[in-house]
Amino acid sequence: xxxxxxxxxxxxxxxxxxxxxxxxxxxxxxxxxxxxxxxxxxxxxxxxxxxxxxxxxxxxxxxxxxxxxxxxxxxxxxxxxxxxxxxxxxxxxxxxxxxxxxxxxxxxxxxxxxxxxxxxxxxxxxxxxxxxxxxxxxxxxxxxxxxxxxxxxxxxxxxxxxxxxxxxxxxxxxxxxxxxxxxxxxxxxxxxxxxxxxxxxxxxxxxxxxxxxxxxxxxxxxxxxxxxxxxxxxxxxxxxxxxxxxxxxxxxxxxxxxxxxxxxxxxxxxxxxxxxxxxxxxxxxxxxxxxxxxxxxxxxxxxxxxxxxxxxxxxx
Amino acid sequence: xxxxxxxxxxxxxxxxxxxxxxxxxxxxxxxxxxxxxxxxxxxxxxxxxxxxxxxxxxxxxxxxxxxxxxxxxxxxxxxxxxxxxxxxxxxxxxxxxxxxxxxxxxxxxxxxxxxxxxxxxxxxxxxxxxxxxxxxxxxxxxxxxxxxxxxxxxxxxxxxxxxxxxxxxxxxxxxxxxxxxxxxxxxxxxxxxxxxxxxxxxxxxxxxxxxxxxxxxxxxxxxxxxxxxxxxxxxxxxxxxxxxxxxxxxxxxxxxxxxxxxxxxxxxxxxxxxxxxxxxxxxxxxxxxxx
Numbered sequence: 075x076x077x078x079x080x081x082x083x084x085x086x087x088x089x090x091x092x093x094x095x096x097x098x099x100x101x102x103x104x105x106x107x108x109x110x111x112x113x114x115x116x117x118x119x120x121x122x123x124x125x126x127x128x129x130x131x132x133x134x135x136x137x138x139x140x141x142x143x144x145x146x147x148x149x150x151x152x153x154x155x156x157x158x159x160x161x162x163x164x165x166x167x168x169x170x171x172x173x174x175x176x177x178x179x180x181x182x183x184x185x186x187x188x189x190x191x192x193x194x195x196x197x198x199x200x201x202x203x204x205x206x207x208x209x210x211x212x213x214x215x216x217x218x219x220x221x222x223x224x225x226x227x228x229x230x231x232x233x234x235x236x237x238x239x240x241x242x243x244x245x246x247x248x249x250x251x252x253x254x255x256x257x258x259x260x261x262x263x264x265x266x267x268x269x270x271x272x273x274x275x276x277x278x279x280x281x282x283x284x285x286x287x288x289x290x291x292x293x294x295x296x297x298x299x300x301x302x303x304x305x306x307x308x309x310x311x312x313x314x315x316x317x318x319x320x321x322x323x324x325x326x327x328x329x330x331x332x333x334x335x336x337x338x339x340x341x342x343x344x345x346x347x348x349x350x351x352x353x354x355x356x357x358x359x360x361x362x363x364x365x366x367x368x369x370x371x372x373x374x375x376x377x378x379x380x381x382x383x384x385x386x387x388x389x390x
Numbered sequence: 391x392x393x394x395x396x397x398x399x400x401x402x403x404x405x406x407x408x409x410x411x412x413x414x415x416x417x418x419x420x421x422x423x424x425x426x427x428x429x430x431x432x433x434x435x436x437x438x439x440x441x442x443x444x445x446x447x448x449x450x451x452x453x454x455x456x457x458x459x460x461x462x463x464x465x466x467x468x469x470x471x472x473x474x475x476x477x478x479x480x481x482x483x484x485x486x487x488x489x490x491x492x493x494x495x496x497x498x499x500x501x502x503x504x505x506x507x508x509x510x511x512x513x514x515x516x517x518x519x520x521x522x523x524x525x526x527x528x529x530x531x532x533x534x535x536x537x538x539x540x541x542x543x544x545x546x547x548x549x550x551x552x553x554x555x556x557x558x559x560x561x562x563x564x565x566x567x568x569x570x571x572x573x574x575x576x577x578x579x580x581x582x583x584x585x586x587x588x589x590x591x592x593x594x595x596x597x598x599x600x601x602x603x604x605x606x607x608x609x610x611x612x613x614x615x616x617x618x619x620x621x622x623x624x625x626x627x628x629x630x631x632x633x634x635x636x637x638x639x640x641x642x643x644x645x646x647x648x649x650x651x652x653x654x655x656x657x658x659x660x661x662x663x664x665x666x667x668x669x670x671x672x673x674x675x676x677x678x679x680x681x
Contacts, residue, residue, distance in 0.1 A: 222658040224657075324522045327522070329616065
């Protein structure tokens with residue numbers, strides 16, 4: 075067990091370090107990180123011609139004439155201490171701005187995951203139990219559509235129907251509980267559909283096992299068989315899918331936050347991209363990659379807790 | 391139930407399932423064919439110029455002249471949806487073929503040769519897969535500047551990993567199989583074994599993955615264009631069209647409705663095709679196992 079945890083921990087650290095190199099490398103090879111572009115976009119305006127003194131100042135402040143590995147080392151050293159540099163646009167520390175926006179994204183993502191699980195797990199189990207009935211077909215067809223529907227389009231359909239048609243929920247912004255409904259439903263729909271399909275097929279797989287046949291032969295009630303014997307094993311693959319879905323959720327939050335003008339980190343990322351605010355983009359991407367890596371670590375650990383085969387170190 | 395009855399029921403289910411599967415395969419390939427035809431014939435079947443602006447006809451509802459209405463710049467939405475089909479398909483084809491061929495090559499070599507190179511390649515694949523793909527694509531696009539070209543490069547760089555991992559796993563089992571042993575014993579060179587004996591056996595799963603991948607790529611591309619990172623005006627692209635219509639959803643929902651519908655049908659068709667191809671190629675299903 076401990077060996078497994080340590081191994082996964084090491085792998086996560088490796089991923090985060092690689093993510094930091096990628097983030098740093100990609101963004102520092104951009105045309106957006108020359109002193110002139112930074113000046114024009116963030117300090118003096120696009121039409122102005124920067125002076126020598128201004129260029130020297132920016133070059134020194136962002137260490138642009140140092141070799142790349144040295145820049146990376148300094149950046150990493152500060153990043154580990156929680157200092158991600160200053161935003162070019164807001165002139166405030168990146169970490170502070172992200173700290174302001176991150177809770178909104180966590181709230182949105184957390185509620186969406188909860189909502190999607192609340193819909194997907196019972197539906198998936200029901201579809202598997204009532205396999206090949208009308209209910210099953212309906213469930214599978216809806217899941218198919220929910221997966222194929224682009225989230226930004228679904229968002230507009232929901233806005234057209236529920237905000238403009240019935241005036242139930244606000245179109246955008248952050249105005250209490252009611253503004254959470256549409257973004258959460260949008261994010262949860264696609265994710266829930268994938269989870270539901272996984273739950274269904276995993277449940278079917280388990281239900282065809284011999285030990286379920288044994289349980290039936292003992293004369294147990296069907297509900298008992300499902301809840302006691304089948305569910306435990308059927309959940310395992312679903313947990314992995316939920317972890318992977320979280321990554322899509324982070325990507326999806328960028329879109330959903332843009333549509334609903336939600337003040338989260340996804341919206342911040344997009345705004346920073348267009349403002350060519352490179353330190354901010356770096357901070358956001360690094361945070362998203364780290365969050366994703368940590369969630370997957372948690373998923374693997376919970377997997378180990380749930381599955382005795384892994385817990386007792388028989389993983390290959 | 392006695393054994394014969396069980397077997398009978400099983401066989402019946404297999405037949406029902408295979409008929410269903412063939413129907414689904416036929417249906418989804420027909421829809422995919424239609425979409426491809428629309429893309430290929432786009433210039434011939436567009437009723438209007440998708441780019442020419444006419445302020446007199448701005449945001450008109452659907453009519454005989456403009457079956458899907460017009461957008462805020464007076465352009466025919468139907469023509470733009472048709473042109474968008476072409477944009478999406480061409481870009482998806484480029485991305486899938488480059489990342490597919492590259493990924494398959496990497497997977498073949500990595501799996502067959504094994505050793506240090508293999509573990510190094512697979513470590514980097516793991517790291518790339520550990521990144522949320524759309525976020526990685528965004529970071530790459532930022533470094534290249536927004537545009538359809540950047541989206542194509544970014545998505546190609548992100549998508550090859552899936553093929554590499556899939557093919558490597560297949561190769562690891564194939565290379566222990568008897569016909570490969572035999573080929574090796576006959577003194578074939580490694581490259582001949584890889585391309586003549588192993589490659590044909592990985593084509594089927596790669597085709598399945600490619601079909602599912604097209605659906606995924608079309609969606610990613612539209613999402614990036616929707617965010618303003620992909621196709622730039624006046625290019626006709628579904629995601630960008632939905633973005634342009636967003637301020638008019640109150641008065642002119644048709645501007646966002648139709649491109650979204652086209653997007654959904656395309657994604658649905660390619661993912662159904664991928665699913666039914668998988669069922670078709672999966673020998674377990676043909677030999678009588680169910681689900």
